[in-house]
Amino acid sequence: MVCRQKAGKRGLTRLVRTDAGVLVDATGKLNGRGAYLCEQMACWERALNSDVLTKALRTPLSSEDRDRLRQVLPRS
Numbered sequence: 001m002v003c004r005q006k007a008g009k010r011g012l013t014r015l016v017r018t019d020a021g022v023l024v025d026a027t028g029k030l031n032g033r034g035a036y037l038c039e040q041m042a043c044w045e046r047a048l049n050s051d052v053l054t055k056a057l058r059t060p061l062s063s064e065d066r067d068r069l070r071q072v073l074p075r076s
């Protein structure tokens, strides 16, 4: 769990490590090691700018992964 909030899964975005990289799991059905982020911008910035996601997913984030995740940043 990357996010420290104790919100339920509602409002959380699941990220999944796949063979194609770290993807946003919009359907909640992707298999693989996952991590959850809440809808707060600060949470995503922390995930993108530190190694918390790398540790949670046990894989390095490529620049493509970072770009992909930036596109789904919450607009708050």
Ligand SMILES: [Zn+2]
Pocket (backbone or CB within 6 Å): 002, 003, 004, 005, 037, 038, 039, 040, 043
């Ligand atoms: Zn959070």
